[in-house]
Amino acid sequence: MKKVILGLVILGWISCAGIGFAQENKGGGVTVSPVTFELTANPGDTISNIIKVSNPTNNILSIKMETEDFKPVGEEGRVVTTSEEDEDTTYSLRKWIKMVPEEFTLEPYEQKLVDFLIEVPENAEPGGKYGSILAGVSGSLSSGGSGAAVSTKTGALVLLMVSGDLNEKLIVSDFSAPSFQEYGPVPFEIKFENMGTVHVRPRGFVVITDLFGKKVTELEFSQKNVIPEAIRKNEANWNTKWLLGKYTATVVGNYGTGNIPFEPRVITFSVFPWKLILGILTVLLLIIIFFFKTRKRWRMALKILFKGEHHAS
Numbered sequence: 001m002k003k004v005i006l007g008l009v010i011l012g013w014i015s016c017a018g019i020g021f022a023q024e025n026k027g028g029g030v031t032v033s034p035v036t037f038e039l040t041a042n043p044g045d046t047i048s049n050i051i052k053v054s055n056p057t058n059n060i061l062s063i064k065m066e067t068e069d070f071k072p073v074g075e076e077g078r079v080v081t082t083s084e085e086d087e088d089t090t091y092s093l094r095k096w097i098k099m100v101p102e103e104f105t106l107e108p109y110e111q112k113l114v115d116f117l118i119e120v121p122e123n124a125e126p127g128g129k130y131g132s133i134l135a136g137v138s139g140s141l142s143s144g145g146s147g148a149a150v151s152t153k154t155g156a157l158v159l160l161m162v163s164g165d166l167n168e169k170l171i172v173s174d175f176s177a178p179s180f181q182e183y184g185p186v187p188f189e190i191k192f193e194n195m196g197t198v199h200v201r202p203r204g205f206v207v208i209t210d211l212f213g214k215k216v217t218e219l220e221f222s223q224k225n226v227i228p229e230a231i232r233k234n235e236a237n238w239n240t241k242w243l244l245g246k247y248t249a250t251v252v253g254n255y256g257t258g259n260i261p262f263e264p265r266v267i268t269f270s271v272f273p274w275k276l277i278l279g280i281l282t283v284l285l286l287i288i289i290f291f292f293k294t295r296k297r298w299r300m301a302l303k304i305l306f307k308g309e310h311h312a313s
Contacts, residue, residue: 055106062139067094072230093131126164127197168256169196175265204253243271
């Protein structure tokens with residue numbers, strides 16, 4: 001029986017709920033929900049929860065539940081799973097997770113609820129722990145009773161915060177926008193760097209003022225989790241087309257369980273529709289030139305007009 005291996009494809013972090021990934025499904029596979037768990041526990045706690053595993057195909061699927069750690073890659077909110085024993089285990093969660101049942105079979109379009117337990121050690125360090133719960137498809141048979149065995153994995157991410165003396169530290173590592181534009185909208189890019197030991201979700205605004213310091217508007221940026229030792233990019237857009245002048249933008253906000261304010265970052269930018277203004281000035285100049293060159297005719301016409309009005313009166 002031929003075995004086809006499909007790689008795990010990370011789709012990205014869910015903006016509001018936290019982080020998420022999914023399996024690239026080529027011809028059939030398993031799905032899970034929810035795709036993200038955000039949990040809090042004390043050292044020594046045991047947390048129970050449920051994940052739903054579904055078979056959206058016409059095939060009978062053999063399922064094996066697994067756990068792996070994950071780590072962020074890049075600045076777009078992508079993550080990759082890992083089960084390497086020799087990697088840094090500071091944020092590892094996979095060995096704390098147990099699932100019941102670990103192996104089962106799903107009929108076509110069948111769903112099953114899988115219980116999972118997270119057993120937090122008594123000596124667990126405060127901070128973030130990160131892992132993934134994976135449903136692996138180890139075999140697949142068509143409804144007719146034959147077919148190729150297919151091995152795929154898809155799953156959910158678990159973000160666990162172990163309570164205690166948390167080290168929450170976030171900085172705005174970069175804040176930028178185009179220095180000059182002819183028209184809006186104006187895009188802003190914010191990069192948050194997590195230098196602490198627990199995931200945090202910054203929240204706040206980009207405040208825009210004009211040349212005279214008067215507030216023009218404020219733009220709320222989306223709330224996205226930032227994992228320790230990661231940089232995550234966020235965006236905000238000033239969706240106004242007709243703008244004119246020099247502006248100042250300041251990113252302000254806070255993060256963490258204590259609503260810690262982060263250090264504001266300030267930039268300036270200009271919006272000037274020079275082509276439009278140049279066109280208007282050109283038309284005005286042509287009108288002025290026209291009246292200047294025909295001023296004698298206009299003067300004569302006005303004299304005739306006024307004299308005619310005088311005789312008529």
